[in-house]
Amino acid sequence: MGAEASLQHAHGELEKKDGRVTGCIAVDDDGKYVRYNAKKGVVVAAGGRALNYKMLEALQPHTLRVIGRNRSMPGAHGDGIKACLWVGAKMDETHASMKFDRCALRPDQPNGPKTAQSGDVGMFWMASQPWLKVNADGKRFINESGTYEAILHADEYNKGHCHYTIFDSNWVKYAQQFKMHGCSRLYPFENGADPNISWQVFQEKYFPVLLEKGFLMKADTIEELAEKLHLPVDAFKATVERYNGFVKNGNDLDYGKEPFRLTPVNQGPFYGAKNTGDILCTMDGIVIDTNMNAINTEGNAIPGLYVIGNDNGAYFANTYPNLSTGMACGRTVTFGRHVGKYLAKL
Numbered sequence: 001m002g003a004e005a006s007l008q009h010a011h012g013e014l015e016k017k018d019g020r021v022t023g024c025i026a027v028d029d030d031g032k033y034v035r036y037n038a039k040k041g042v043v044v045a046a047g048g049r050a051l052n053y054k055m056l057e058a059l060q061p062h063t064l065r066v067i068g069r070n071r072s073m074p075g076a077h078g079d080g081i082k083a084c085l086w087v088g089a090k091m092d093e094t095h096a097s098m099k100f101d102r103c104a105l106r107p108d109q110p111n112g113p114k115t116a117q118s119g120d121v122g123m124f125w126m127a128s129q130p131w132l133k134v135n136a137d138g139k140r141f142i143n144e145s146g147t148y149e150a151i152l153h154a155d156e157y158n159k160g161h162c163h164y165t166i167f168d169s170n171w172v173k174y175a176q177q178f179k180m181h182g183c184s185r186l187y188p189f190e191n192g193a194d195p196n197i198s199w200q201v202f203q204e205k206y207f208p209v210l211l212e213k214g215f216l217m218k219a220d221t222i223e224e225l226a227e228k229l230h231l232p233v234d235a236f237k238a239t240v241e242r243y244n245g246f247v248k249n250g251n252d253l254d255y256g257k258e259p260f261r262l263t264p265v266n267q268g269p270f271y272g273a274k275n276t277g278d279i280l281c282t283m284d285g286i287v288i289d290t291n292m293n294a295i296n297t298e299g300n301a302i303p304g305l306y307v308i309g310n311d312n313g314a315y316f317a318n319t320y321p322n323l324s325t326g327m328a329c330g331r332t333v334t335f336g337r338h339v340g341k342y343l344a345k346l
Contacts, residue, residue: 009034011046011079014305016087021304024083040346041304043292043339046080047073048282048310050097053113059095059284065161066152067277068111069103069121076281080311084286089294089302092284092313098320098328100148101163102127103278104215107230111161111276122215124165125197125206127275128184129175130261132166132243135159138226138236140243143255147322148184152277162276164229166240166265172199174263182325210273217272225270240265283320283328285313292339306343308335 009026012033016022023037049055050072056064085091104122105111115121130144133151136159142151155161167174175186186199197206210216219225226236244266246252250259286307287295294305295314309332321327 006034006036011083014042014044014083014087019303021087021302038304040343041306043306043308043343044080044084044286044294044311045307045309045336046078046083046311047076048285049076049078049081050279050282050310051076052078053117056097056113056282060097060282062156063097063099063277063279064113066111066155067099067103067113067279068105068109068115068162069123069276069278070116071278071280073281076310080307081285084294084305084307084311087302087305088296089305089307090287090297090299092287092317094317095282095284096316096318096320097282097284098280099152099277100128100280101151101275101277102148103276104210105162105274105276106214107217107228107274109274116279122210122213122273123206123278124210124215124273124275126171126175126184126186126199126202127165127273129167129178129180129186130257131171131174131263132240132265134164134166134231134236134239136162136164136231138231138233138239140239140254143252143257145257145261149319149322153319155276162274164231164272165275166225166270166272167263168265168267168270170263170267171271172203175199177263178261182322215273219270219272220268222265222270225272229272229274281310281328283310283313283316285311287314288312291342292335306339308332308339 008029012025012027014021014024021042024042026034028034055078102124104124128148133144135141142154155163183196185195188194217228219228222237222240223233226233244264247262247264252262288307289301292306292308293301294307296302
């Protein structure tokens with residue numbers, strides 16, 4: 001439709017004249033500044049700020065305590081958000097990131113920004129399944145049937161800001177019994193749609209790598225598994241025995257987990273992984289109106305400035321409600337289409 005794409009440019013700053021955003025200045029691969037003038041408006045979609053650890057420390061220090069892996073897009077350094085702030089836009093006052101409980105660490109490996117930046121971690125996709133979870137004291141601490149991020153909020157108060165996922169050799173059968181939905185599901189959905197990652201792929205592709213690199217432990221006995229995970233043997237053994245009793249009676253007396261998600265840990269070999277947060281993106285950004293028009297600190301729209309994707313706010317707060325699959329992706333696609341149609345009519 002006559003659009004021209006200019007790739008490999010780093011965002012610089014927005015230009016504003018008489019209260020209206022009129023364009024932007026970017027930097028090309030040669031370090032030269034390029035000015036783009038906008039007739040109808042500038043749409044900012046720079047991917048959020050999940051790779052900007054200084055911004056995370058300033059606005060979401062709790063997030064840094066519970067991450068070990070960062071899967072953000074390469075350009076997510078907050079440049080778009082900062083450019084909007086510099087021309088008077090308002091940012092969300094409550095802050096949130098999309099975090100999953102799928103980072104696997106070695107038993108002696110700490111979590112935190114340094115580990116996330118190193119990239120020397122494992123992807124343990126099936127950690128979001130409601131297996132038995134324990135803390136560093138070998139004790140259960142949560143109803144494992146909650147949302148992906150719920151357990152990470154609990155990890156804010158756990159030793160080492162982490163938890164341990166425990167399951168046995170019958171995990172394939174139990175994963176089907178769990179009837180999980182969303183991206184954590186390992187079996188085809190009722191309508192025949194494939195899951196993001198099937199149990200076969202995880203078993204054949206991920207298991208060997210995780211075991212080889214020390215991100216997943218395998219043991220013939222519960223005591224041996226505790227030792228490999230650096231958990232107190234007696235306390236861990238007692239936790240497993242109590243949990244197996246709940247499974248047998250179909251009644252979780254400690255946390256009330258649904259009976260169909262209570263599965264025993266009694267058939268060796270046994271498996272365990274140390275888990276912490278896996279951040280995908282930030283979701284706090286510039287406050288917008290219903291046409292994606294950025295709002296200033298007085299509550300008024302800034303003419304010529306529109307914000308979409310992980311750079312816009314006014315949608316999520318505090319957490320990512322992953323009970324609704326694809327909410328962030330769907331919001332991004334929908335809002336992007338809306339602002340395109342809106343600007344085309346101007």
